[in-house]
Amino acid sequence: MRAGEEQRASRAGIALLLAAIALLAFQLRSPLVALAPVAAEAQRDWAVSPAGFGLLTTVPLLCFGLATPIAPWLARRIGLEGAIEVCIGGIVVATVLRSIDGFGVAIAAVILLGLAITIGNVLVPTVIRRDVPARGRGVATSVYSVAINVGTVITSLVTVPLAGLFGWRVAVAAWSVAGIVTAIVWLVVLQRSRRAAPLLPPPAPGTLARFRPDGLAVLLAVAFASQSSSYYGITTWLPTLLADERGYSATVAGTASSVFQLAGIAGAVFVPLLRLRFRPRTVIGLIGVLWVSLPVVLLVAPEHFVIGSVLGGIAQGGGFTSIFTIIAEVGGDARRTTALSAFVQSCGYLVAAVAPPAVGAVHQAAGNWIAPMLVVLGSTLCFLVFGVLAATLASRRAPA
Secondary structure: OHHHHHHHHHHHHHHHHHHHHHHHHHHHHHHHHOOHHHHHHHHHHHOOOHHHHHHHHHHHHHHHHHOOOHHHHHHHHHOHHHHHHHHHHHHHHHHHHHHHOOHHHHHHHHHHHHHHHHHHHHHHHHHHHHHOOHHHHHHHHHHHHHHHHHHHHHHHHHHHHHHHHHOHHHHHHOOHHHHHHHHHHHHHHHHHHHHHOOOOOOOOOOOOOOOOOOHHHHHHHHHHHHHHHHHHHHHHHHHHHHHHHHOOOHHHHHHHHHHHHHHHHHHHHHHHHHHOOOOHHHHHHHHHHHHHHHHHHHHHOHHHHHHHHHHHHHHHHHHHHHHHHHHHHHOOOHHHHHHHHHHHHHHHHHHHHHHHHHHHHHHHHHOOOHHHHHHHHHHHHHHHHHHHHHHHHHHOOOOO
16 A cells, blocks of 8 residues: 555656646746747837847847856755756746836846746756656656747747737736746745755765766767757748748748747657657657758748748757757766756857857848758758767667
């Protein structure tokens, strides 16, 4: 009887953890996209140029790359769940601050937002590695990735109606309510974990050696940089490309972006299912082929952009899930998983921050969309090659 009760308690704990991870994942992207649907109103109220307004997106992305060392440092001092509470609190405060004053306060708010989200980005794979059984880590990572995509879609759809009712400032700040709910759930997780064991105990003297990336870490970093560059390059410029090349209206062109984001949910769901039947390198190879198909379709047959958006969307969701599943599987202990996650994301997001302006600059220089899509094609090919190499090397390491 006691064994049965312990098993039920363990299952309840895993279910609670998955719910907490899903809620956190929602928070890690929805505040970033909440401003986009009401950009015109916000830009007019702040009296800021389009280039200045673009800083509100660029600054958090730079934080993702530059501020990753904060997450391991914070986790060592207050534990993983404590660090995640700081992350959620920062997101809630920044989401409200961004809406209540002028553009200068908004810039300060998005810096705080970027720092807070960076902590969550880095630490979620560590929580999965530490608390989820080995056979369930792919599913947990899939839940994380699906929640990110669902949060992005829901936020994009709901913000405009909220703005129509209450104004854009209230509509953007309203997403802080979801952060408060997330914080409450993580407080419950924190209390359970404190009763069980310390989360990330202080290291013994002399064990804080600097993280030295090995070959697998470098391969994962290059693969994630390629994944992120492709994602942000497409997300930023796909509507403009379709409007220029096909003469589509903003509504039709925006639909392609929505399809691209929605298909990411399918990609995140399919990865753990495919990994039950195929080797990780086969799965990531298939994802890479789907990624490559999107710029190829846009180059050769842009009239079939919906097909390309679906294939590329599946790839972006599947690629994210695959890389972070590998990190959770091969990271080692919680401390090394955190360091590996921080290294991979720091490299990836720094490169990704350059991708949208680089694609735009190539378009301006070339005067067409062929050259920019060739750049994206090169990025997706890099993901295919380095992703397969990373998955092959990772499979040689016995899971722990």
